[in-house]
Amino acid sequence: xxxxxxxxxxxxxxxxxxxxxxxxxxxxxxxxxxxxxxxxxxxxxxxxxxxxxxxxxxxxxxxxxxxxxxxxxxxxxxxxxxxxxxxxxxxxxxxxxxxxxxxxxxxxxxxxxxxxxxxxxxxxxxxxxxxxxxxxxxxxxxxx
Amino acid sequence: xxxxxxxxxxxxxxxxxxxxxxxxxxxxxxxxxxxxxxxxxxxxxxxxxxxxxxxxxxxxxxxxxxxxxxxxxxxxxxxxxxxxxxxxxxxxxxxxxxxxxxxxxxxxxxxxxxxxxxxxxxxxxxxxxxxxxxxxxxxxxxxx
DNA sequence: AATATCTGTAACTATACTTGTTACAGTTAT
DNA sequence: ATAACTGTAACAAGTATAGTTACAGATATT
Numbered sequence: 001x002x003x004x005x006x007x008x009x010x011x012x013x014x015x016x017x018x019x020x021x022x023x024x025x026x027x028x029x030x031x032x033x034x035x036x037x038x039x040x041x042x043x044x045x046x047x048x049x050x051x052x053x054x055x056x057x058x059x060x061x062x063x064x065x066x067x068x069x070x071x072x073x074x075x076x077x078x079x080x081x082x083x084x085x086x087x088x089x090x091x092x093x094x095x096x097x098x099x100x101x102x103x104x105x106x107x108x109x110x111x112x113x114x115x116x117x118x119x120x121x122x123x124x125x126x127x128x129x130x131x132x133x134x135x136x137x138x139x140x141x142x143x144x
Numbered sequence: 145x146x147x148x149x150x151x152x153x154x155x156x157x158x159x160x161x162x163x164x165x166x167x168x169x170x171x172x173x174x175x176x177x178x179x180x181x182x183x184x185x186x187x188x189x190x191x192x193x194x195x196x197x198x199x200x201x202x203x204x205x206x207x208x209x210x211x212x213x214x215x216x217x218x219x220x221x222x223x224x225x226x227x228x229x230x231x232x233x234x235x236x237x238x239x240x241x242x243x244x245x246x247x248x249x250x251x252x253x254x255x256x257x258x259x260x261x262x263x264x265x266x267x268x269x270x271x272x273x274x275x276x277x278x279x280x281x282x283x284x285x286x287x288x
Numbered sequence: 289a290a291t292a293t294c295t296g297t298a299a300c301t302a303t304a305c306t307t308g309t310t311a312c313a314g315t316t317a318t
Numbered sequence: 319a320t321a322a323c324t325g326t327a328a329c330a331a332g333t334a335t336a337g338t339t340a341c342a343g344a345t346a347t348t
Contacts (some may be wrong), residue, residue, distance in 0.1 A: 001150040002335060003233035012239065012249045019245060025344090026294070032246065035237040037337050042295060059345025060293040065317040075256070080231070087231055087264060088223070089147035092307090094178040101163060101199035102177040105156045110278055112219070117261045120231060132252055139248035147334085148306065171321070181308050186324060203316025204322040228305090236336090 006082040009034055014078065014129050015136060017054065017138055018070040024063025044082065051081035070133055076124035087116050150226040151176055153188055158222065158273050159280060161198065168207025188226065195225035214273040223268050229262050232285040 013030050024125030027038040027045070034041065045064055048054045053073055056064040066073070090109060148153065157174050171182040171189070189208055192198045197217055200208040210217070234253060239246030 002306095003229055004335065005233045006254050006335090007232040008235050008249075011253060012235070012245065015245050015249060016243075024294095028294090031242040033240045034235060035239055035246075036235070038295095039297085040336065043297085043336095046296075055297065056346080058293095058295040058343070060291095061346055062294040062344080064295090074241050083232070086345070088151040088227070089149045091149040091152050091156070091178060091180070091195040095179055096177045099160075099177040099281055100248055101156065101159050102179075103154075104280045105159065107283050108151050108279040109155060111279070112271070116264055116267050119267050121258055121261050123263050127256070135252040135255070136245055137249045150306090168323095172323090182308065182324095182325085183309070186326085187307095190325075198322065201316080202324040204320095205317055206315080206323040208324090235310070 004084060006044060006047070007079055009036070009040070009046060010082050011043060011075065011080050011129075011132060013044065014048070014053065014066065014070075014073065017064060017133055018133055020065075022065055024057060024061070024065055024105065026063045030064075041093075045077045045113055046079075049083050051077060053077060053081060064130075070129040073129040074125050075127045075129070075132070076121055078129075079124050086113055087120065150188060150191070150228075151223055153180070153184070154192060154222050154226050155215040155219065155273075155276060156186060157188065157286060158192070158210065158214075158217065159276055160275055161210045162277055163207060164209075166209055168201060168205065168209055170207045174208075184272065191226050192222075195221060197221060210273075214277055215272040215277060218269050219271045219273070219276070220265055222273075223265075230257055231264065232257065 012034055016030055016033055017025055019027055027041040030041045031038040045056055046052060049056060054064050055067045056062070090106060090113075095105055097103050156178055160174055160177060161169055171185040174185045175182040186212070189198060189200060193200060196211055198208050199211045211273060234257075237251055241247050
């Protein structure tokens with residue numbers, strides 16, 4: 001229960017919202033599909049709302065809708081809305097600055113990290129929520 | 145102290161070994177440069193040894209050397225030797241199989257994960273330990 | 289107006305992962 | 319023999335994630 005699956009849940013939930021068009025969807029309903037607790041969904045919705053990806057309404061007959069059309073939501077936006085960590089982390093302790101390698105390794109690793117982030121972001125930016133829905137539909141067709 | 149920095153430490157340590165050519169390097173010495181405990185280094189060496197990247201010798205005057213030349217060690221090999229997690233994780237619980245989205249989302253996300261892994265791997269494969277050392281040396285020159 | 293139904297959010301627990309640390313068995317050079 | 323290493327087990331500490339309960343606040347319905 002330790003690794004971050006927020007992005008996976010986010011894509012799942014957003015696909016559900018896209019399927020419901022403009023009808024508000026309740027966190028209970030989404031939680032059942034994801035197989036988790038409604039509060040987990042509502043917490044996630046908070047991040048998605050801050051990123052302007054969804055709109056929620058409180059009260060009876062409340063729920064959540066997409067804030068944009070599926071083809072206007074890239075997976076990069078979703079990722080940035082919920083992601084926390086990088087592909088690899090720097091060591092938290094400062095290396096020995098008296099060592100030629102220790103003094104410079106963080107700069108080199110930082111550059112590598114930036115390059116990797118870039119290709120990941122490019123890949124994520126190349127897909128929208130619409131693409132996800134279409135892939136899901138293809139799977140549905142294949143299965144039936 | 146929670147995110148995995150094994151890859152960063154591995155690159156740091158391997159760069160140190162490359163700099164010492166065929167001289168055996170002790171875990172105490174490496175630990176000082178990385179600013180951590182020698183056991184952390186020895187544990188990491190275990191993974192690197194399994195991946196045939198280093199050779200160690202026990203006993204007095206023991207220590208570790210590179211098993212190959214720096215230009216023959218790609219960062220992808222290093223990453224695969226130590227990495228554990230993916231860029232994003234699947235939700236651990238199985239989604240509701242009675243829901244059209246729930247039934248298919250894992251397949252779609254798995255495909256995305258594979259694509260992302262591929263571009264990350266390509267990027268990592270494009271660099272060797274030699275490139276890292278050269279970048280470090282460049283930094284040294286810049287600083288002095 | 290009263291009620292039922294939602295979201296938003298705080299607080300707490302459980303679990304798992306990573307690192308740091310101590311300790312010691314086994315190996316090797318001197 | 320002794321000293322100096324690695325390999326590795328065992329445990330503590332810190333932190334991140336998710337699950338859960340509880341409740342305040344908002345809103346539609348009656």
